[in-house]
Amino acid sequence: MNTELLVERLKQLGWSYTADQPDGLLEDSSKNNVSYSEFLYTLLSKEIEYKEAIELEKRIKKSRLPYVKTIHDFDFSFQPSLDQKRINEALTGRYIHHGENIILLGPPGVGKTYLAISMAFEALTQGHTALFITANDFISECRKANKEGLIQRIIKRYCRPDILIMDEIGYFSFDELSAPTLFQIISKRYEQGAMILTSNKSYVEWGKIFGDDVLATAMLDRIVHHSTTFNIKGDSYRLREKKKAGLQPANIR
Numbered sequence: 001m002n003t004e005l006l007v008e009r010l011k012q013l014g015w016s017y018t019a020d021q022p023d024g025l026l027e028d029s030s031k032n033n034v035s036y037s038e039f040l041y042t043l044l045s046k047e048i049e050y051k052e053a054i055e056l057e058k059r060i061k062k063s064r065l066p067y068v069k070t071i072h073d074f075d076f077s078f079q080p081s082l083d084q085k086r087i088n089e090a091l092t093g094r095y096i097h098h099g100e101n102i103i104l105l106g107p108p109g110v111g112k113t114y115l116a117i118s119m120a121f122e123a124l125t126q127g128h129t130a131l132f133i134t135a136n137d138f139i140s141e142c143r144k145a146n147k148e149g150l151i152q153r154i155i156k157r158y159c160r161p162d163i164l165i166m167d168e169i170g171y172f173s174f175d176e177l178s179a180p181t182l183f184q185i186i187s188k189r190y191e192q193g194a195m196i197l198t199s200n201k202s203y204v205e206w207g208k209i210f211g212d213d214v215l216a217t218a219m220l221d222r223i224v225h226h227s228t229t230f231n232i233k234g235d236s237y238r239l240r241e242k243k244k245a246g247l248q249p250a251n252i253r
């Protein structure tokens, strides 16, 4: 049969994986003498895998993760305060279905961003949507959106994804615009949408970050109600790498 006709039909169906290589797939099956049902099954499976990979790629792009890293390369022996079982539980993604939160606290370099990213990536592979933002970028986005009268759009954008990841809460203070905007997002997501938050500050210091103890308490109340907190109390992995390279801590900036 003329493969051009076949390709045309495959394209009409949107079967791009098969449409790109019909000769190879047909040759393989006749060489290996596979049954029709086996051939069809392999074809369908490959097409589905291909489509899933494309969808995953789209979700990764939309998530704005700064990089992708999986938990497989995380060195748990370096962070003994971290309970690997609890991390594995988080990686199952159960918290997402219940609209719960994961909070990673600890000093710089202990792997908070890495863990947040690997949890987000795992969720993306499970078919969820995610959106990553640093607290500082959020503050800037709010300012910009406000100038254009688009604060409501910000609230919608950050309420939409299955998981909202906010990294580096605590390095910069939220202002009179970004603090109540985040509060609205957190209130709307409460028990509906999961969040992964990272901070170098303990909960008692959150009042200062948001410039308002009452707001911070109300926010924390909602965040912590259904949540898992990882309090990481280890050394910085960045410093370890620098020490290994022969640099003294005093030289490190």
Ligand code: ADP
Pocket (backbone or CB within 6 Å): 073, 074, 075, 076, 078, 079, 106, 107, 108, 109, 110, 111, 112, 113, 114, 115, 237, 238
């Ligand atoms: P934090 O967000 O807590 O400041 P990061 O997650 O950015 O720390 O980690 C700092 C660097 O060290 C990153 O390059 C990260 O990939 C790496 N890193 C941190 N902890 C580990 C670990 N336990 N195993 C492997 N790499 C790690």
Ligand code: MG
Pocket (backbone or CB within 6 Å): 112, 113, 114, 167, 168
């Ligand atoms: Mg970080």
